[in-house]
Amino acid sequence: MPAGSAWCYPALLLLLSPVPLWAAELSCRNEDGEAVDWFALYKLPKHAKGQISMLGLEYLYMDALAPQWQLGKYLINMTQGALGQTLQQLYETYESKRNTTAYAIYNDEIPESDSKGSKHGHTKGFLLLDKSQGFWVIHSVPLFPPIPEDGYGYPSTGESFGQTAICITFKYDQFTEIDQQMLIYNPGIYSCSIPDIFQADLPNLQKLCAKSRLPSVPLCHLSKLQSAHGETFLHFAKSHLFIDDIYVAWMAQELKTDLLAESWQRSGEKLYSNCSLDYHVYNINIIGTPLNSTFHSINDHSKWAVSRKYNQWTCIGDLNRAAEQAWRSGGFICTQNEQIYKAFRHLIIQYESCTSAPREL
Ligand SMILES: *[C@@H]1O[C@H](CO)[C@@H](O)[C@H](O)[C@H]1NC(C)=O
Numbered sequence: 001m002p003a004g005s006a007w008c009y010p011a012l013l014l015l016l017s018p019v020p021l022w023a024a025e026l027s028c029r030n031e032d033g034e035a036v037d038w039f040a041l042y043k044l045p046k047h048a049k050g051q052i053s054m055l056g057l058e059y060l061y062m063d064a065l066a067p068q069w070q071l072g073k074y075l076i077n078m079t080q081g082a083l084g085q086t087l088q089q090l091y092e093t094y095e096s097k098r099n100t101t102a103y104a105i106y107n108d109e110i111p112e113s114d115s116k117g118s119k120h121g122h123t124k125g126f127l128l129l130d131k132s133q134g135f136w137v138i139h140s141v142p143l144f145p146p147i148p149e150d151g152y153g154y155p156s157t158g159e160s161f162g163q164t165a166i167c168i169t170f171k172y173d174q175f176t177e178i179d180q181q182m183l184i185y186n187p188g189i190y191s192c193s194i195p196d197i198f199q200a201d202l203p204n205l206q207k208l209c210a211k212s213r214l215p216s217v218p219l220c221h222l223s224k225l226q227s228a229h230g231e232t233f234l235h236f237a238k239s240h241l242f243i244d245d246i247y248v249a250w251m252a253q254e255l256k257t258d259l260l261a262e263s264w265q266r267s268g269e270k271l272y273s274n275c276s277l278d279y280h281v282y283n284i285n286i287i288g289t290p291l292n293s294t295f296h297s298i299n300d301h302s303k304w305a306v307s308r309k310y311n312q313w314t315c316i317g318d319l320n321r322a323a324e325q326a327w328r329s330g331g332f333i334c335t336q337n338e339q340i341y342k343a344f345r346h347l348i349i350q351y352e353s354c355t356s357a358p359r360e361l
């Protein structure tokens with residue numbers, strides 16, 4: 001037995017034992033207010049065929065503790081839901097003016113503003129962290145969330161169409177990586193606080209927040225992130241200078257998988273299913289929920305893609321398959337979590353083949 005190994009063992013054990021997510025730590029929150037490693041939600045469109053009547057506020061919800069779709073316990077405009085509970089931590093930080101916590105809220109369509117931030121990324125989300133840990137939410141809802149001064153709410157313009165959101169809890173060290181991705185995103189930040197104690201680790205977020213001069217931006221960057229509980233995520237960020245369809249030109253080829261893609265089809269020039277490169281991308285046409293309601297993708301503003309088969313990737317993000325989105329910055333976060341994959345893959349009823357005849361399943 002090599003000398004010293006007996007001494008190293010207990011120390012290693014301590015290092016490797018999973019750190020519990022204490023209730024007080026900044027974290028994604030589920031519908032009961034408990035800390036969760038991640039959650040995903042799918043706000044259903046108002047116009048869906050099925051048994052339950054739709055207000056446009058109902059959503060499917062899953063998280064690391066309950067990893068299969070269920071109907072959300074609340075409506076999306078209620079503070080008790082997972083989005084409301086998670087954001088509440090950010091709003092409390094704002095109120096307490098804590099200088100040990102950093103946050104940023106960004107959207108290309110800013111609440112209570114007429115400007116469409118097309119000089120910024122086509123990207124929507126918010127993050128909150130302290131020097132221990134925090135969370136990042138990526139979503140598709142325009143004009144959301146409200147500024148902290150106004151408190152939680154959900155915009156009526158977000159009711160008609162489907163929307164997606166994913167929240168992931170990260171340890172502090174992962175945010176230096178996220179900070180790099182933010183530079184590429186060039187997000188339209190409309191509320192933020194990045195205190196000086198974060199200057200060394202979050203230089204880009206601090207500059208974006210202060211609207212000061214930015215360093216030169218890489219074309220694109222793929223980042224490997226790990227959630228607080230050790231789940232791996234791949235994050236794709238492209239700048240406005242990466243002038244191509246992120247789904248076909250990058251994600252499908254990088255992940256080495258055919259992708260089935262759901263995104264907003266009503267703006268600009270539609271991109272058809274594409275089989276030109278090694279790995280193909282097919283547009284989804286019809287979604288069916290576990291509640292037996294169905295809707296057409298034309299009523300969906302969400303942005304996600306899954307492997308057609310085999311390697312089980314799920315990507316959730318903020319760019320559409322539309323010609324003019326080639327000139328916008330933005331990205332996707334991808335996971336091979338089996339339950340997330342099953343949940344999204346099983347929603348797909350029909351997608352468009354490359355010869356444009358629809359294909360079942
Ligand atoms: C949520 O929306 C429903 C339907 O419009 C409304 O009845 C309810 O008062 C709203 N709740 C909140 C907290 O805004």
Ligand SMILES: *[C@@H]1O[C@H](CO)[C@@H](O)[C@H](O)[C@H]1NC(C)=O
Pocket residue numbers: 099196197
């Ligand atoms: C942060 O806040 C504490 C307590 O309010 C204060 O003592 C401290 O000087 C502040 N630090 C900075 C860097 O502003």
Ligand SMILES: *[C@@H]1O[C@H](CO)[C@@H](O)[C@H](O)[C@H]1NC(C)=O
Pocket residue numbers: 244245248249274275276277
């Ligand atoms: C498929 O996508 C690639 C990458 O964006 C593009 O170069 C090619 O022209 C597209 N093919 C078709 C048939 O649209």
Ligand SMILES: *[C@@H]1O[C@H](CO)[C@@H](O)[C@H](O)[C@H]1NC(C)=O
Pocket residue numbers: 290291292
């Ligand atoms: C959905 O339909 C299937 C097959 O018709 C049925 O077994 C299931 O109970 C239905 N689920 C709901 C939630 O209505």
